Amino acid sequence: MTLRLLFAEIRSNVKKICDNLGYQQAEFDVSEASRPEFGDVSCNVGFLLAKSLKKRPFEIAKSIANEYNKDKGKFVTEVSAHSSGYLNFVANYPLLTQSVIQSSIQENYGQIDIGKNSKIVVEHTSVNPNKALHVGHVRNIIIGDTISRILQKACYDVRVLNYVDDSGLQVADIIVGFRYGGFSREPPKGQKFDHYCGDVVYVNTTERYENDPTLATKRSLILKELEEGKSETAKFGDEITRHVLEEQLKTCWRLGVTYDCLNFESQIVRSNLWKNVFDKMKSMGIIELEKEGKNVGCWVIKAESDDKVLVRSDGTATYIAKDIPYAAWKLGILDDPFYYKQYSTQRDGRVLWETTLENTETKLNFTGDAVITVIDSRQSRLQNIITKIISDFKAKEGSYFHLGYESVTLSAETAKTLNLDTGGKSVQMSGRKGIYVNADYVLDILGVKTYEEAKKRNPDLNEVKLVQISEQVAIGALRYSMIKQDLDKIITFDMTESLSLEGDTGPYIQYSYARAMRILEKGGKTPSFGVSFSDLNTSYETILAKMIGKFDIQVEDAAKNLSPKIIARYCYDLAVAFNTFYEHVKVLTAESEALVNARLCLVYSFKETLDKALSLLGIDAPERM
């Protein structure tokens, strides 16, 4: 049993009692008590019925408590009416602890069937393949990855896509750099190719446009050649973007993120997808050819505020126009023009596919009944237009969902390290201007720090182990910091602050896991679960057990609200409950052998649950640290 069942029992009994007393139906709430002195569970039914019964909430609660006390059911030992009007319940701890521990050692603990195995597509990452990933991209990647993991736990059949925008202006920019900027094709020794392209070639090239107007002309010629797809330039662009992509993916994999399929924008452009959608929109009258005004000669979509150009007067498609067939494709509205080939096998064993227009004779299906596109909320306007068009295509209501989030900015102090004086204000990142902090760099710096810390604490561990731990902790720290706050809060990234490993951080949570592992290791033998847990009666133990018992409730909440933060908070709360327990309750030196065993079971139950919860965040649980 988990807390869910305790709540369900109380809800059903209260409802029954209300019926018997002739009270009218009310949508009352059964939830955890806000403070320990109010017991474990509270119900607000008294407040809701006060008006219709013309009685004080306390009177109503009293009458229900009275009835409830006649038969308290299985999981409740005390029922009381509080003078405030609440109905409060105390749980049957021996039974609760027992059931929670037993449930938590099941392989699929925390799983909850919301998705009913329906197909859902999550698209995230989608970074232009002309630069390395910076901390702003990391937020997108981690949100998308965490959501995918949570949805999977909630029994959705999840497909993860990464859209590679390999035919846009930014790609033309680096080609200009290589062709006319005098940049070597090979990066300096020791520098990753994606860093080289972004930090050196891209930034320097965009700078040169200001002084050399002929470069812009060269760029538009290159852009045209890219779209046509058969030229030497297109081939060269393809090589560059694929090389950058390969390096970007290394960073993603390092973060523990994997995908199912890479979709290349160039292929969408060269396939007939756009033409199909264009015709469809024309025949549906969603778009029109502008006859006059500033957009004369363009195909535009009439939006509520401003019209949006889809096809330029020279006949080429804009960025948003390319996104529409892709969105439709993701929902399976269009015939799939692609074949598929294997890109690689990722480290978790998941095969990564890529689309191709060559006939490989392999047809796969990466579409979904619903699509979640993770893009920062600065693109909400465009995403709204796409959502609107997709709903005009009669996809099921709400099937295309833009999951937006606020951006990551750099703190004034961190900007200063990039030689940027912002006058004490934080600053928006910009790949073009070179204002960003690369993800690999952050992980490397974090890794050095976590390595030193781990070595200090574990002099007996060998080099390989220490490196492994430091990497796990560095990634835990970064991932957690990207997910712990709400999506609509701006994250101000500060390098110094990001090195903090104490308090509400990933490492704090990982540390609690390592502590639990150490107890189990020193305990020596596998604890025996077929015993009574009634001796686990300190508040430290019951609070920990209750926290463990909330896992599936949190998964449900996170999945329904697409809110990764909920799982982050749960992991933190779980770790706090364990650390408090750890400081106050001795396990291995408990009074009796039976008590040692019972506590070992609780510790085991905790570590299993934390491991599962952390895995939803893509954070490894280290055995030592």
Added chain:
RNA sequence: GGGCCUGUAGCUCAGCAUGGACAGAGUGCUGGACUUCUAAUCCAGUGGUCAAGGGAUCGAAGCCCUUCGGGCCCGCCA
């Protein structure tokens, strides 16, 4: 001008969807706890007109309206 987001402790944020019992964490600062299952920890203290004003409600940080800060978006760029 229009749209979206945001304002809670010195700082960073939970809580707001579904109104209810004295508004919670982390961090900072002040003190305390390692011969003990790892102190990346724990304990105590400090710290709040929940931006302001109004409204509906028995009851508002939360709902409605207004105002004021802050951020972002409104291109034949992506």
